[in-house]
Amino acid sequence: MLKLYNTLTRKREIFKPIHKDYVGLYSCGPTVYWYQHIGNLRTYIFSDLLKRTLMFNGFKVKHVMNITDVGHLTSDADTGEDKMEKAAKKEGKSSEEIADFYLKAFREDFKKLNILEPSIWCKATEHIKEQIELIKILEKKGYTYKTNDGIYFDSLKFNNYGKLARINVKGLKAGKRIDIGEKKNKTDFALWKFSEELGKRQQEWNPKDLGSDFSIGFPGWHLECSAMSMKYLGNSFDIHTGGQDHIQIHHTNEIAQSEAATGKKFVNYWMHAAWLLFKGEKVSKSSGGLYTISELEKLGFHPLYFRYLCLTTNYRKPLDFTLEKLKMAQESYKRLKNLISELADDKKINEKYLNEFEKAINDDFNISKGLQILWKFVRDEKTSGKLGTIRKMDEVLGLDLLKRLETIENKTNVNGKIKIISYEGLNPSEELTKLIYMREESRANKGWKKADELRGRIKKLGYSIEDTEDGVKLKKV
Ligand code: AMP
Ligand code: ZN
Numbered sequence: 001m002l003k004l005y006n007t008l009t010r011k012r013e014i015f016k017p018i019h020k021d022y023v024g025l026y027s028c029g030p031t032v033y034w035y036q037h038i039g040n041l042r043t044y045i046f047s048d049l050l051k052r053t054l055m056f057n058g059f060k061v062k063h064v065m066n067i068t069d070v071g072h073l074t075s076d077a078d079t080g081e082d083k084m085e086k087a088a089k090k091e092g093k094s095s096e097e098i099a100d101f102y103l104k105a106f107r108e109d110f111k112k113l114n115i116l117e118p119s120i121w122c123k124a125t126e127h128i129k130e131q132i133e134l135i136k137i138l139e140k141k142g143y144t145y146k147t148n149d150g151i152y153f154d155s156l157k158f159n160n161y162g163k164l165a166r167i168n169v170k171g172l173k174a175g176k177r178i179d180i181g182e183k184k185n186k187t188d189f190a191l192w193k194f195s196e197e198l199g200k201r202q203q204e205w206n207p208k209d210l211g212s213d214f215s216i217g218f219p220g221w222h223l224e225c226s227a228m229s230m231k232y233l234g235n236s237f238d239i240h241t242g243g244q245d246h247i248q249i250h251h252t253n254e255i256a257q258s259e260a261a262t263g264k265k266f267v268n269y270w271m272h273a274a275w276l277l278f279k280g281e282k283v284s285k286s287s288g289g290l291y292t293i294s295e296l297e298k299l300g301f302h303p304l305y306f307r308y309l310c311l312t313t314n315y316r317k318p319l320d321f322t323l324e325k326l327k328m329a330q331e332s333y334k335r336l337k338n339l340i341s342e343l344a345d346d347k348k349i350n351e352k353y354l355n356e357f358e359k360a361i362n363d364d365f366n367i368s369k370g371l372q373i374l375w376k377f378v379r380d381e382k383t384s385g386k387l388g389t390i391r392k393m394d395e396v397l398g399l400d401l402l403k404r405l406e407t408i409e410n411k412t413n414v415n416g417k418i419k420i421i422s423y424e425g426l427n428p429s430e431e432l433t434k435l436i437y438m439r440e441e442s443r444a445n446k447g448w449k450k451a452d453e454l455r456g457r458i459k460k461l462g463y464s465i466e467d468t469e470d471g472v473k474l475k476k477v
Pocket of ligand 2: 028
């Protein structure tokens with residue numbers, strides 16, 4: 001019996017799938033305008049653990065993940081620049097090239113982190129027709145209105161708007177007036193945005209080509225997830241996942257537009273991963289900690305050390321990231337693998353430990369508890385059936401526990417450009433380590449000016465850098 005915590009009811013519930021033969025799972029995917037950082041990746045490790053737990057329970061999972069390659073504006077509230085257009089301009093490439101490049105990088109991260117690929121990847125730009133169809137239905141049912149800059153969803157026409165986030169709509173209405181432009185209500189959102197100036201954007205579509213009468217433009221960000229999830233999983237499906245930030249706006253709006261269109265319950269179980277934090281704040285440009293997996297690799301950390309770290313904290317609890325913690329995860333992971341490598345080959349299953357493990361993961365996939373059970377089992381000298389059972393447990397954990405450590409270690413640093421960093425007995429802070437790494441990256445890409453600027457920043461922290469045959473040497477000045 002599998003229990004899952006449902007954000008919709010704020011309760012742990014027994015999981016009952018809609019269909020007998022499969023579970024429909026939809027995960028909000030990345031906006032592919034930059035590399036995904038380890039915060040984003042924690043959320044994808046969470047959906048991977050959920051999927052593996054379902055598979056462990058014998059369910060077939062039809063997993064759909066979207067790729068946002070248009071319409072995600074710099075503010076979630078329908079204002080600001082389109083992230084894809086902005087990146088394309090900055091890098092002097094087409095939006096399509098940007099999307100392809102970062103999607104490829106994202107899929108490589110999946111492989112490195114042992115995240116199972118979804119059954120279906122779907123791009124927003126390849127589903128414009130479906131999105132326009134959905135707007136047409138909403139228009140016909142009277143849920144939309146037009147402003148100067150787009151077609152909006154009238155959130156107060158939808159009964160129960162905000163039920164996921166428990167938004168007090170009446171309270172909002174009565175609250176102090178804020179500038180909402182031409183929108184009727186603060187919580188209304190764009191289904192379609194008109195291009196400000198024709199031909200200025202790389203990505204714009206003419207709805208008239210698709211039998212609609214509104215002006216040239218592009219879809220609002222929330223629309224793609226409703227249109228694509230329902231296309232591939234049906235009007236009602238089992239589980240929808242995403243990061244915590246999606247509860248308030250993105251998922252709230254997905255529910256409103258989907259249920260308004262179909263008159264049916266959109267999703268039975270909503271599940272959200274808590275933040276990866278850095279110094280107590282969500283990892284971000286300003287708080288720091290914004291590493292990518294390749295950056296961690298260049299600092300000598302195998303991606304699976306990061307996966308291990310994520311597995312030690314329950315997905316509903318924030319995880320404060322530091323390189324120190326990652327080092328500790330690395331040590332534990334290596335110790336665990338060393339212990340496993342000494343075990344005799346044994347294909348039997350130890351039912352007692354496997355049942356205990358199953359009980360833990362079926363309790364809203366309490367993976368950290370599952371990991372503790374694994375440790376106890378590995379250390380228990382009086383039991384048998386070890387390797388066979390560990391193989392089974394690893395189907396959920398995805399830690400390559402039966403692969404030899406050397407094969408794992410050899411993968412570390414393969415594409416690292418830093419040869420050796422000699423700290424000369426110093427213990428550099430994370431900020432300093434990151435600056436050194438960034439400088440090496442700039443040098444490798446012949447970005448001399450940027451490299452000099454980074455040298456200056458390192459100096460400000462009280463250190464000098466010497467580039468030697470063996471690599472970078474760090475000294476205190
Ligand atoms: P984006 O590419 O911005 O659409 O984000 C992709 C996913 O990563 C979303 O589900 C976000 O909720 C999630 N996410 C972003 N930042 C973090 C973070 N610091 N910790 C955990 N998840 C995050
Ligand atoms: Zn989404």
